[in-house]
Amino acid sequence: MAEILPPAKAETILVSQPVQELVIDGDQLPERYICKENDRGIIDASVPLIEIPVIDLSLLTNSSSTGRQELDKLQSALSSWGCFQAVNHGMASSLLDEVREVTKQFFALPVEEKQKYSRAADDIEGYGNDMVLSEHQTLDWTDRVYLLVNPEEQRKLKYWPENPKTFRDILHEYSTKLRLITELLLKAMARSLNLEEESFLKQYGQQAKVYARFNFYPQCPRPDLVLGLKPHADGSAITILLQDKEVEGLQILKDDQWVRVPIVPHALLVNVGDQVEIMSNGIYKSPVHRVLTNSERERISVAMFCSPDPEKEIEPVGELVNDNRPQLYKKVKNYVAAYFQYYQQWKRPIDAVKI
Numbered sequence: 001m002a003e004i005l006p007p008a009k010a011e012t013i014l015v016s017q018p019v020q021e022l023v024i025d026g027d028q029l030p031e032r033y034i035c036k037e038n039d040r041g042i043i044d045a046s047v048p049l050i051e052i053p054v055i056d057l058s059l060l061t062n063s064s065s066t067g068r069q070e071l072d073k074l075q076s077a078l079s080s081w082g083c084f085q086a087v088n089h090g091m092a093s094s095l096l097d098e099v100r101e102v103t104k105q106f107f108a109l110p111v112e113e114k115q116k117y118s119r120a121a122d123d124i125e126g127y128g129n130d131m132v133l134s135e136h137q138t139l140d141w142t143d144r145v146y147l148l149v150n151p152e153e154q155r156k157l158k159y160w161p162e163n164p165k166t167f168r169d170i171l172h173e174y175s176t177k178l179r180l181i182t183e184l185l186l187k188a189m190a191r192s193l194n195l196e197e198e199s200f201l202k203q204y205g206q207q208a209k210v211y212a213r214f215n216f217y218p219q220c221p222r223p224d225l226v227l228g229l230k231p232h233a234d235g236s237a238i239t240i241l242l243q244d245k246e247v248e249g250l251q252i253l254k255d256d257q258w259v260r261v262p263i264v265p266h267a268l269l270v271n272v273g274d275q276v277e278i279m280s281n282g283i284y285k286s287p288v289h290r291v292l293t294n295s296e297r298e299r300i301s302v303a304m305f306c307s308p309d310p311e312k313e314i315e316p317v318g319e320l321v322n323d324n325r326p327q328l329y330k331k332v333k334n335y336v337a338a339y340f341q342y343y344q345q346w347k348r349p350i351d352a353v354k355i
């Protein structure tokens with residue numbers, strides 16, 4: 001089985017100041033947020049805005065030819081983009097708006113109130129921001145709340161905001177509904193590759209770990225020098241992202257070009273994470289993406305990272321390995337544990353498990 005970097009040692013995880021509280025003096029940005037020339041490529045907010053494939057989830061379970069066509073569209077979206085905008089997902093737009101609203105309300109609270117939920121130095125959950133693993137690390141222009149939502153009995157409620165009052169109930173409702181969507185998607189992804197429908201779900205397991213990340217990107221005086229999130233691909237099986245309804249910022253690397261992801265207010269942006277790339281033997285791509293900052297407006301997003309049970313071994317599904325397509329990835333377990341260290345070093349953890 002592949003050995004990837006061991007989990008970070010507790011003492012190396014430091015807590016840094018909220019970005020929202022930084023006192024910015026004119027254009028004087030703290031050095032630690034400025035991307036180094038050779039790391040950042042060009043930070044350009046005016047790259048093309050390109051339609052991302054749209055998939056109607058209500059058709060994916062349909063056994064008619066329309067259902068097959070939608071599965072073919074899914075197959076094409078995930079092999080060329082690694083992501084799509086999911087519509088007709090069965091969730092009311094009012095719930096999506098409530099999720100956005102509680103996120104904004106939480107970040108608008110006074111800092112002392114938010115700090116009641118601060119991440120402890122040796123934990124990954126809670127209110128805070130980047131784990132600082134080295135003094136050379138370029139920091140992201142974002143504050144966040146990171147919470148395990150599934151398995152339910154592992155939730156750490158001490159980190160779950162009670163202000164705004166509806167935060168916990170809304171997150172519970174949202175994550176319960178997303179669980180069904182995740183299962184539907186993993187089955188559809190298998191069927192889209194003509195596999196038995198449980199092929200991915202079997203590896204995903206019953207004790208899958210789902211983390212919610214509420215991202216808040218404050219206004220930034222130098223969007224040309226600073227990134228909201230550095231380029232990365234997600235370590236999940238799949239990620240379901242709720243974007244801000246008004247403020248753009250997400251970009252995806254498509255055929256080596258950055259493109260802007262448009263806002264579709266009632267859609268959920270689904271992207272493949274590294275673990276579905278592994279399970280699909282590289283047919284489905286875990287796309288590299290980044291977030292830009294904005295000098296005029298703050299932005300929020302809510303990402304749900306759906307990851308296999310860490311006790312389960314993940315490997316390319318047997319039917320997808322053959323003479324024409326040899327096995328491209330080793331068997332791995334608890335992939336997410338090593339993920340953050342690679343991210344902070346601008347590296348892709350999936351490279352460590354390639355054969």
Ligand SMILES: O=C(O)CCC(=O)C(=O)O
Nearest residue numbers: 213215250289291301303
């Ligand atoms: O804010 C966004 O649109 C993307 C967030 C993201 O990529 C992440 O949290 O991993």
Ligand SMILES: [Fe+2]
Nearest residue numbers: 232233234289
């Ligand atoms: Fe991401």
